[in-house]
Amino acid sequence: MSSAKKHIILINADQAAQANFLRFFSEKEVAISVFSSGMGAIQKMKQTDAPDLVVIEKDAKPLGAIQTLNYLREQLNYKGLAIITAVGGASDLVETTSQKVISMPINAKDVDSIKEMIQLKPTEVYHNIPVYSLDYLNDLSGGDQGFIQESIRLMENSVREQLKELNKAYEKDDYDAVASIAHNIKPSFEMVMNIPCTTICNKLAHFDVKNEVPDLVKELNIQADLLLEALDSEVLEH
Numbered sequence: 258m259s260s261a262k263k264h265i266i267l268i269n270a271d272q273a274a275q276a277n278f279l280r281f282f283s284e285k286e287v288a289i290s291v292f293s294s295g296m297g298a299i300q301k302m303k304q305t306d307a308p309d310l311v312v313i314e315k316d317a318k319p320l321g322a323i324q325t326l327n328y329l330r331e332q333l334n335y336k337g338l339a340i341i342t343a344v345g346g347a348s349d350l351v352e353t354t355s356q357k358v359i360s361m362p363i364n365a366k367d368v369d370s371i372k373e374m375i376q377l378k379p380t381e382v383y384h385n386i387p388v389y390s391l392d393y394l395n396d397l398s399g400g401d402q403g404f405i406q407e408s409i410r411l412m413e414n415s416v417r418e419q420l421k422e423l424n425k426a427y428e429k430d431d432y433d434a435v436a437s438i439a440h441n442i443k444p445s446f447e448m449v450m451n452i453p454c455t456t457i458c459n460k461l462a463h464f465d466v467k468n469e470v471p472d473l474v475k476e477l478n479i480q481a482d483l484l485l486e487a488l489d490s491e492v493l494e495h
């Protein structure tokens with residue numbers, strides 16, 4: 258994989274979608290320029306080198322994704338990659354080798370696809386380690402499925418709220434708060450025996466130098482997303 262810092266242009270007017278996208282990427286590996294409309298991105302690309310990837314919301318103002326990308330390619334000679342995002346997907350959009358379609362909000366699997374497209378190091382894979390185990394909850398409840406599902410729901414709600422607080426603290430450079438929240442959230446991951454998140458939280462709670470924190474926060478967001486997706490689809494939907 259290339260070690261050169263990549264450049265992504267993100268075009269999306271939704272601030273929540275912007276924040277969700279940004280939380281998956283390390284500033285060490287990629288620079289992300291964010292615009293609420295296609296016009297801002299066009300002006301940026303007129304003034305600087307072309308990005309490695311343009312990520313644009315399907316209905317981005319003022320032209321929409323397709324017309325904006327056509328303008329970039331025809332008028333600015335953009336030959337790079339593009340991703341069109343759409344809430345719930347977009348069956349009317351055609352994918353090519355240089356243009357993909359992703360449903361919003363993006364998740365950890367989408368991030369790995371994006372990283373592969375622009376030749377970034379993929380998310381660390383914890384080989385041969387289950388994403389979760391319900392052994393502890395089974396033992397605690399005697400196999401009571403209602404208890405297990407309710408415990409998972411409560412755990413998911415708690416994790417999502419604490420991750421929001423952790424990310425807010427990180428954005429404010431309040432690394433002491435990040436460490437404290439990571440310490441508090443770790444038991445939730447231990448309950449379902451998720452080794453990646455437990456390990457990352459332990460590192461965040463006891464980090465030695467501040468420059469370790471950004472990559473750990475990004476990795477925690479990715480691994481937690483994988484865990485919550487698995488619990489949603491394999492436990493709560495059954």
